Amino acid sequence: MKVWEIGEAFGLENLREVQREVPTPGHGEVLLKMKAASLNFRDLLMVKGMYNPRQPLPLVPCSDGVGVVESCGEGVSSLKAGDRVIPCFAPDWSSGEPTRDKLRTTLGGPLDGTLSEYMVVPEQSVVMAPEYLSDEECATLPCAGLTAWSALVTHYGLKAGDVVLAQGTGGVSLFALQIAKAHGAEVIMTSSSDEKLERVKEMGASHGINYRDVEQWGKAVRKLKPLGVDHVIEVGGADTLEQSLRAVKFGGHISMIGVLSGTLSKVNLIPILMQNLRIQGIIVGHKEAFESMNKAFATHQIRPVISDSFGWSELPDAFALMEKGGHFGKIVISF
Template sequence: MKVIEISESFGTDRLRLADRPEPEPGDGQLLLKMNAASLNYRDWLMVTGRYNPKQPLPLIPCSDGSGEVLECGGGVTGFAPRDRVLPIFAPRWIEGKPDREKLRTTLGGPLDGVLTRRMVVDADSVVRTPAHLDDVEAACLPCAAVTAWNALVVHGELAEGDRVLVQGSGGVSIFALQLARAMGAEVWAISSRDECLARMRELGAVDGVNYKTVPEWGREIRKRSGGVDLVVDVGGGATLPQSLAAVGLGGRICQVGNLGGGSVELNLIPLFMQQVRLQGLLVGDRCSFEALNDLIENKKLRPIVDRTFAWTEAGAALDYLAAGQQFGKVCLSIEE
């Protein structure tokens, strides 16, 4: 069986096509044929050794993929061959609060990921693919869309008419824009490129600010919007102070990434004087994924795919992602 793996040392130039034994499903498991994958910044960090320098190698990278059932193991009910499914990010996190054990069992590190032609998963660690999506579109959902859903709904407690701020044009932010608009929220945006802000307006954003030309963009967003109710913050250290300036009284900031660094000196006074809630989160459980898919199917939402590479070009695709010029998701097609 062919896989893409990183072995011996880290680096996007160290990814290789390799052979592994054909897997077989055990009781309660499914054998999947993987058809597509999508990339997250975490995948680049993992492959380059920045996420966990002690990660054992070899490793099949990438957590997000779409496939179809080839074979069901003993005792499996509810699935049949040819069903289209999506493995969840943390296979043991089915519902409820996370714990350390659940978050240690994540695909693409420390567990092998989805860049493989065949994959065995527990039957309770997949969700059904929304029927209107193709394989590449569906592969975009497991991390970015579930993260956006949890930031908006589970932790952000989004209500119709709320004002939401999204940051940049990566996968989580574009999903947050699409989902928030589908739920009747007003969306504001920041980006370093005016052309991206224009595209985000086409997707339903009310307005946006170029953070390169307006460094104090938090105050500008607050002035224009009256203060947003919820910020989906992907920048971490680089954006959190301005996110705090943008949010209104009693608002929420969901911290979902650290693209701009993992530490910051922060004035805490606005946090308690304005009763702002700061919430960190890491993707979400299977039940959240199922709820997300219900909305995607009902609204017939389609992920925004920036570019699709062949899976043998995974290294080039990860470098393209790391450059940060994409609008939406970067994907891989897994050929037989």
């Protein structure tokens, strides 16, 4: 079978297409014929050796994908050949709070990921793919979709009428927009592009702020919402947290999700205590939440936003687009 792997060293230039043996499913495992995969920022960092420089190589990158059950190992009872399923990012985390053990086995590092013609996974570590979505759309859900869901629904308990601020127009933030709208919440988005801000308004965002033009965008949010927003989807990290602390209301909530602008920052901590804020670290989510999310998506007929779709052999171009930041939504690889 064909797989993409990070070869003997990290770096986009070391991505290579190779042949491996088709694996055999053991007890409680299924063999999937993969149909599509999607890229996350984490995958780019993994390929470049910036996510975990000690990751043993070679590694099949990418955590997200969708496949069809080709065959079942002994003892498999919940799946049959032909079922279309999505592997979970963290196969050992079915519900509840995460632990180190539950997060030791994530796909796309340390375990081989989804850029593989076939893969074997435990039957308990997949969810059924929503029928109304295409293969490409299903492949976008496990990391970006579930992360936005975990932030807003699992940890925050989003309610109708809440105001959500989401940064940028990448995968996580666009899912956050769609999830928030489906709950009857209002959404303010930031972006480096006026054109992308027009597009999020067409999707239902009430306001858009260009964070390149308006450096103090936290203040701009306060002009729109004098009490501040209820919830922030924080994907920028080092350079954005300070503005998020300005934008959020007394007693509000910030989901720390990404570090696109860096990991180290000097911020004034006083608002966190004096305004009784909650800052919650988010690490994707568990299978139970993934299944709830898929039900909600089907009810509201939410369709993931696909920015660009690449063929199997175009993987390096797909990563190059992500690195350039030219996308709006998810980048997918169709097998």
